[in-house]
Amino acid sequence: MDNIKVSVIVPVFNSSQYIGATLDSIINQDFDGFEIIVIDDGSSDNSLEIANEKLNQTTVPNTIIHQENQGVSAARNKGIEVSNGDYLVFVDSDDYITPNHLSELYNGENDFSLIQAVKKDGDTISKPHVYSQDIISTKEFIEMELRMQIPFSFVQLMYKADIIKNNSIRFSSEYIYGEDIYFALIALSYGDKIAISNEATYYYIQHSQSAVRTSQFRRFDVVKIFEELAVFYKKQGLNDLSQLVITSRIPRAIFGNMNYFFYNGYDFDEVIGKMKELDLFNKLSKFEGDSKFKLKIRLFLLNPKIYYNVWKRLKNSID
Template sequence: MDNIKVSVIVPVYNLSQYISSTLDSIINQDFNSYELIVIDDGSTDDSLDIINEKLSKSLIEYKVIHQENSGVSSARNCGIKEARGDYLVFVDGDDYITGNHLSELYNGESDFSLIQLIKKDGEKLSTPHHFSKRQISWDDLIKMELNMDIPLSFCQIMYKTSIIKENNILFNTDAIYGEDIEFALKALAYGRDVAISNEATYYYIQRGDSAIRTSDFRRFDIVKIFEDLAEFYKELGKNDLADLIITSRIPKAIFGNMNYFFYNNYDFDEVISKMEELDLFTKLSKFEGDKKFKYKIKLFLLNPKLYYNSWKKLKNSID
């Protein structure tokens, strides 16, 4: 097929329960001129057999690549290298998209475009965000994410391939948490405006056995990801974005992940010990923002145990 407009990249590792539905959702798009690149990252189940059988019966342009198990970032990077489309779209192998996902994203003009995402946890569905504008600057979108004013996932975005390849933007293969949003926030900095659709066309399936949920304190790796991103923005002369990371995004990430550990009954002393090891108390204290959240941080820093006991009491009363 000539003139491929979009390359859809799907990493797969032991997803035999889900990959068939994912592929069906990609095959059945109301959009022409796209290719599907599936990277099997050393699956030990029958994922690869399902992929080959499913795609061999389809009419779309596709390529299946098998590699030794190297992680999801390596698989996505492999897909980027192989992509021939003008734009890139990422779909995880256990998620699915609606039939108009590509047509909602593609306009052939914007550097980036964005649709809305729904998180699906069993029968529970999240409420997608609604933008008041049809187009915003990349700078404004990044600031909204760094302030955590909006939920933003890398898979909501369609990326111009030339921007990604010419600037050598790749997924961080050393990280298992935060590498996806790092990719998006780096890529956006090289573009112009972002086209917005309020259509919710991506369904992110939350699974209890995912890599993120089984990675213990690796969730705190997000702090290093954002510190590196702050240095990246400084090199681009975007000191305002770098400052926003230090004074907003990092403290919020620390506090959010800390509460995640408490909510999931991690040992208090182990959580505090890890936070001390990573100097997260100092980084929490740098928060500048809304007074209510700053007050919560101040209470925690004054007496972590008291905060924890009060939080636990409140949680139990709600449960």
């Protein structure tokens, strides 16, 4: 295809309730020269039929691929493989974008560009992050993410396709959690600058359902993928970033997911047992950085049960 500036990649799996609105939001962009690539990852509902119906009615160039269920990473990778655009954008099948999403992202000059994303739960919309600069180096941005100083999701970025394809950067199908942030942090290390827009053009739709306990502690798998990231950075000679993964991003991921399990009613002894099995206490102790967070970690490591009881009491007082 000629004159395709941007490929919008949409992985779909059993999203019949949302995919129509998602595709409408992409079709109705105030931007010329883009294509839509939908990868149906073995849906058992009528998602594929809805996608076909929507895309048959538009003049926007599009491709629909149906494959056996292999997971969202494989679907996104297929989208990368068949894409024709100079840049890549990812949209999840239960979210939506505003009409100026692509025009805010695209300038054709920088390796990456970034917009702001917000969460929408009914009529409630979260506040977007605001950056003070229009351009930021990829190195500085990576450092900010590894310190978790900024909210960030891989869908906020527009990626130069040559960086992704020439360096064989793909989503890892081995992991359920963290494969998307890993993709972004690898890709960013090959670039130079990120153009920043403070426009909130990506909407995560929060589904009002009680937490479903299906993860079986798989959320802790994110530690493994960050360890792989640390190894990658070290091989690239980015020793400072590698060290930052170990001393900041991994401890923060451990602590955040531990509290997620506590908040969602997982048994204390099961959580602690899993953490010991995965050697997460040792990895948590390597944290360096913010003094308040470091104190929380120290108190937890000193006596996990007391920390848990205090946390639970404070949580209940807020609830």
